[in-house]
Amino acid sequence: MSTIAKAMHLLNTLADMRMEPGLTDIATASGMDKATTRRMLVELSRFGFVEQDLLTRRYRLGSAPVRLARIREQRYPFASIVAPFARELVATTGETVHVSEPAGDRLATVHVEMSDYTHRVIIDPGQLLPLHATASGLAYLSTLGPAELEATFATPLTAFTAATATSTDQLRERLNEGRRLGYCISEGGYEAGVMSAAAAILDAKGRARGTIAVAGPAMRVDRAKLEEFGAHAAEIARSIERALWGTQKTGQDRHGRTEWMTAERSKTRAISQS
Amino acid sequence: MSTIAKAMHLLNTLADMRMEPGLTDIATASGMDKATTRRMLVELSRFGFVEQDLLTRRYRLGSAPVRLARIREQRYPFASIVAPFARELVATTGETVHVSEPAGDRLATVHVEMSDYTHRVIIDPGQLLPLHATASGLAYLSTLGPAELEATFATPLTAFTAATATSTDQLRERLNEGRRLGYCISEGGYEAGVMSAAAAILDAKGRARGTIAVAGPAMRVDRAKLEEFGAHAAEIARSIERALWGTQKTGQDRHGRTEWMTAERSKTRAISQS
DNA sequence: AAGCTGAGGTTCAAATAATGAACCAGTAAG
DNA sequence: CTTACTGGTTCATTATTTGAACCTCAGCTT
Structure with a gap:
């Protein structure tokens, strides 16, 4: 499985989860290792695809897709x-x-x-x-x-x-x-x-x-x-x-x-x- | 540079390009190898982040970000x-x-x-x-x-x-x-x-x-x-x-x-x- | 028609990045 | 204090990614 596929899978998993999940929840739901999951979340967050609430430490979808969606919709x-x-x-x-x-x-x-x-x-x-x-x-x-x-x-x-x-x-x-x-x-x-x-x-x-x-x-x-x-x-x-x-x-x-x-x-x- | 970072960079490059570019254009603009660029475009397209016009073979942003943006905006x-x-x-x-x-x-x-x-x-x-x-x-x-x-x-x-x-x-x-x-x-x-x-x-x-x-x-x-x-x-x-x-x-x-x-x-x- | 040119796409040995079991640290409950 | 959860980190092992060179096709020039 390619790294990109895993990252996209993670994004889809996060999108399908009801509310703001923690690291372990996401790792379980996506079926990936905790360490791997976290590395990817961090990497995705660097580009705004994922955000972490710094207080609760829970993750959520970021605003980068909103930006891309705007560009896509414009074109x-x-x-x-x-x-x-x-x-x-x-x-x-x-x-x-x-x-x-x-x-x-x-x-x-x-x-x-x-x-x-x-x-x-x-x-x-x-x-x-x-x-x-x-x-x-x-x-x-x-x-x-x-x-x-x-x-x-x-x-x-x-x-x-x-x-x-x-x-x-x-x-x-x-x-x-x-x-x-x-x-x-x-x-x-x-x-x-x-x-x-x-x-x-x-x-x-x-x-x-x-x-x-x-x-x-x-x-x-x-x-x-x-x-x-x-x-x-x-x-x-x-x-x-x-x-x-x-x-x-x-x-x-x-x-x-x-x-x-x-x-x-x-x-x-x-x-x-x- | 992590693979995810490269993929995100590619997505940003594609988003910043004026109209529908070809493979070589994207490779040049993103500063990555042609083979790498293509592999990533294919992989991203499997998840709808990128689309290819099957006739002109040009690439564009896909509809997956629109979907994620909807979910993000809903939450x-x-x-x-x-x-x-x-x-x-x-x-x-x-x-x-x-x-x-x-x-x-x-x-x-x-x-x-x-x-x-x-x-x-x-x-x-x-x-x-x-x-x-x-x-x-x-x-x-x-x-x-x-x-x-x-x-x-x-x-x-x-x-x-x-x-x-x-x-x-x-x-x-x-x-x-x-x-x-x-x-x-x-x-x-x-x-x-x-x-x-x-x-x-x-x-x-x-x-x-x-x-x-x-x-x-x-x-x-x-x-x-x-x-x-x-x-x-x-x-x-x-x-x-x-x-x-x-x-x-x-x-x-x-x-x-x-x-x-x-x-x-x-x-x-x-x-x-x- | 033969010869370019440049496009998109592919290959495989070599280089690099991802992996995950075991780990640490903090916190909340009993 | 102990237990049992969190989230987060480490590093030797392992698997994926890489890119120069390659192929093929289409369009252009001679």
């Missing part, structure tokens, strides 16, 4: 452009909406708009979603070419609930359905009782830059409603694309099946993750 | 709480206001509110500011105890302009002035022609958690105006503190001279950066 204003559309989708569906971006081999939730219902799905901003078990993840996968899908199929597909698609055949089936409809659905595939529908947000070249999803409790949301939500999500996704990349038409079809078929640049993958 | 909502106060300060002073947080050995600008003047100071959100040469940096340093100041005095003080304080005596003088007034000023100490005044934002224990600064062009802002701005900034800083930590009084004085004098927990520094 590539995804979350901020997408926010009003997410609100619109909450207004039409009544359910919680979340917007995610690809981050490594998962999706990172970068924006959440809560439903007004008292009984609603609550999504933590910043949650990391698995690709094969969530509507968002499926919507994302459905835009990928066969070569890019290999990486996902290669790793074991964790079953989060009984409804999770764990075989590659099931998954392929769902992705095909998603490509056909323009959106993907998950009926409690990640968390039991949570129904969701999601559509991918594509860039000018048909590559998925993010997803937008509607999620509601099974008590209120049935299959029919989910299909309705999916259609709305796909519609909003098109609006977001127009806002992000302008209105000019490009050659690709609605489901982004262009690049990997037409423009495979060379045999070697640009970022190979062996 | 410790500095930037979002501070924003309306920054706007208020723009309204009263007419000049550009920026809010920074400590990030390692510098200050990271986490929020900027622009002046309405056509001729105004433009500050990039995400800029990293040196501690000894900016009003914000001085305001921050002025809250530290002698032990904590050592680290800054130990490193050579870069002269950005003729007005930069480069001797420890000059610096100590300015910090004393800052403690007396409750704000610090910089008359072109970082960039010629930019006048600025800043006040530290303290937590309940008197430790600086950030700074708020007003910056205007020398053409319009003279020493007298700067003092006025400083007073306003200090006032707003107090309001921000009330918003952040509630209204309950704590024992420390207005300039935060408590903790390091009364509660030095032990001989060993909590985070020693040797």
